[in-house]
């Protein structure tokens with residue numbers, strides 16, 4: 001038995017083993033920023049120095065001062081408090097909506113891919129039709145009809161974004177389903193759910209996470225759009241997008257009231273995407 | 289100066305993700321004399337391609353040439369700027385890759401791509417380049433040399449595309465041509481045609497070449513000098529004859545030994561008092577892909593009227609070229625693809641067409657092992673999980689007992705117990721294939737369907753897997769349905785052999801009968817296509833096989849003619865192309881599907 005001939009050379013093995021679970025520097029920083037915002041969203045009400053709608057100063061668009069660390073907005077409200085309390089909406093609503101959208105999309109996508117046949121045809125056609133609807137318009141119609149509340153917002157946003165998730169997940173799962181290890185599982189007699197859960201899902205987790213990041217960013221932007229039109233988060237509450245829009249006239253003075261919420265959005269969305277790009281290799285490099 | 293290429297002290301290192309640097313080739317020195325072909329040979333990972341690429345001053349991403357010198361003609365390649373290197377590539381040095389399909393743009397005609405490098409380097413006017421291309425097509429024995437240029441890449445076969453890639457490389461009359469495993473992806477029958485045409489072009493034009501391959505038998509036909517590589521350094525370097533006749537390094541000798549797999553079939557235990565119920569029986573199988581039409585046949589019929597019978601404890605080899613339906617047969621037997629007609633019986637019981645309708649015990653008894661070890665193992669699960677699942681699924685084994693059984697299985701396939709925690713990505717090709725086998729063994733099956741289990745492996749590793757299969761069979765009283773496109777592997781391990789062509793069974797008989805004349809004309813083509821480990825084998829082949837052109841890779845079986853008629857060197861016009869051939873029993877013991885009678889075949893020397 002020539003056993004030595006099919007072992008990996010020692011050097012190559014070390015290369016493979018090393019570093020496969022280490023997180024890169026960038027990934028770590030981004031992860032901290034996300035965590036920071038999540039914490040802010042959770043404990044915001046106890047942190048904010050002033051109530052959200054209270055007009056605290058006669059001066060509008062002021063620069064940072066000892067009393068108002070991030071200045072005041074166009075009505076003279078404290079920006080720091082508004083950003084802290086806005087995190088609830090931006091982080092909370094968007095993550096919840098993106099999570100629901102991806103979960104439904106991925107589950108349905110995998111089921112469609114593996115079952116195939118008429119189920120796949122019907123679901124795929126239906127979702128093609130949904131994708132054709134313009135997002136903002138559809139959102140307007142639903143929220144205008146039902147009235148705006150947090151569950152309605154989350155539900156609408158999730159509904160608008162799950163078809164994209166479905167498409168990506170189905171395309172991935174169709175490819176993985178053809179791979180030999182899935183065929184082996186089927187030949188062994190494994191049931192449908194085992195195959196989907198153990199053989200297919202873990203192999204598409206990388207691209208699914210990347211898709212989650214993108215979808216999250218879109219949802220943040222759409223939520224801002226809705227708020228701007230008065231259908232999103234209702235005043236005096238505001239998500240970050242709404243803060244940017246309501247203070248946009250302060251841009252000419254370089255007021256922190258418009259710059260700070262923009263930075264908050266940028267820091268969160270960029271971090272989410274970079275964090276996903278920098279996931280440990282073992283997760284990211286999975287098929288296909 | 290007689291040496292065109294001189295490589296000295298070449299060292300290339302790779303950088304891993306974590307920044308660690310490891311040399312992948314080191315201390316490489318060799319020369320290539322003008323007009324000669326030097327072969328680089330070794331198993332995968334030995335650094336063959338790395339060296340070949342550095343002849344063009346190129347290192348793959350993540351790799352770097354750190355020291356050494358590569359001189360081609362008067363130029364020192366490694367000290368050239370990128371722009372100068374680009375000028376040389378395609379003009380002074382050209383490269384023929386393993387997959388010609390990747391070298392062609394599917395959206396443009398072949399001719400425009402073949403003359404492209406001559407155009408880019410402004411070597412000659414377009415008309416002249418095209419005339420030259422046609423000349424090359426003719427020299428490369430391509431059918432219809434005038435017309436083939438106006439086709440698109442998907443309109444020619446894989447073997448033809450590989451020759452067209454050679455034309456592309458040769459059009460600029462480079463000083464040096466690098467062949468990187470140009471025939472590895474091809475069938476034996478196609479490989480021969482490609483080799484033959486390469487060889488004649490090389491000889492005609494006095495080309496200087498570097499030929500990279502893992503197959504000694506192929507290299508022996510084409511190279512003047514062989515360099516044997518292992519783990520990035522040179523093991524042995526000598527003229528071809530000397531390597532074949534009188535190799536010094538033990539590693540070269542093990543390569544030579546692996547090229548001729550030992551015959552294991554004889555070592556089979558005597559068939560246990562002839563049970564009359566065959567283990568597996570297939571009758572009149574019809575199968576294919578796509579929706580069934582009004583006649584009940586699938587859209588594309590791949591298998592047509594295939595039958596076989598496998599006695600307990602024996603092995604059946606199924607051979608045929610790519611696309612003939614071998615894997616489809618395995619999929620039907622495993623229940624992954626319901627048949628459109630015919631029956632599959634296991635121990636006398638008719639099996640349901642699909643997995644869902646078979647009993648757990650039936651499923652357990654037939655296990656399938658796939659060709660590509662890379663895709664056959666779930667990359668996200670550890671070896672222990674992969675092997676443990678069938679144990680739990682079929683035998684309800686859990687916990688510590690399961691761990692113990694996994695270790696036992698690893699031991700059975702000669703893998704160390706510490707492999708259990710690895711992911712498939714951390715295993716070599718041969719190790720993956722062992723895990724793949726172990727997973728099938730975990731079910732304790734009676735029959736294993738081995739679909740090209742050694743085809744993707746290097747010769748040495750493949751030989752080790754064949755040894756393992758033979759050993760397991762002895763110890764566990766297994767039967768294999770062994771699928772391969774390589775007759776020598778099948779002969780090494782199987783008692784009976786079945787030859788498929790375009791979904792039809794053209795010959796079936798004992799392994800020994802495959803060595804006796806006469807053979808079915810297609811079996812004859814297969815047998816004579818296996819490269820032999822001696823120089824001059826290719827030149828010695830008579831020209832009758834040369835006529836047979838692999839142009840039509842998947843000829844669909846039609847009821848009104850012999851499936852092989854378009855390639856058959858001994859066809860009878862007016863008979864073979866209008867009538868379906870009958871099954872004939874030959875006195876040597878095998879059945880063939882042919883119009884010619886035994887004495888006619890003998891008189892024509894088919895298989896002699």
Ligand SMILES: Nc1ncnc2c1ncn2[C@@H]1O[C@H](COP(=O)(O)OP(=O)(O)OP(=O)(O)O)[C@@H](O)[C@H]1O
Nearest residue numbers: 577588590609610611612613614615616617773842
């Ligand atoms: N899912 C599919 N749908 C349609 N046609 C298919 C499908 N799978 C295979 N085929 C076709 O069926 C024919 C036989 O394929 P099969 O995989 O059985 O060949 P094979 O003999 O195993 O070839 P190889 O040696 O390349 O593995 C080929 O022409 C192939 O293109």
Ligand code: SF4
Nearest residue numbers: 850856859864882883
């Ligand atoms: S039937 Fe005719 S064409 Fe077919 S293999 Fe026999 S001789 Fe050749």
Ligand SMILES: [Mg+2]
Nearest residue numbers: 614615659740
């Ligand atoms: Mg196959």
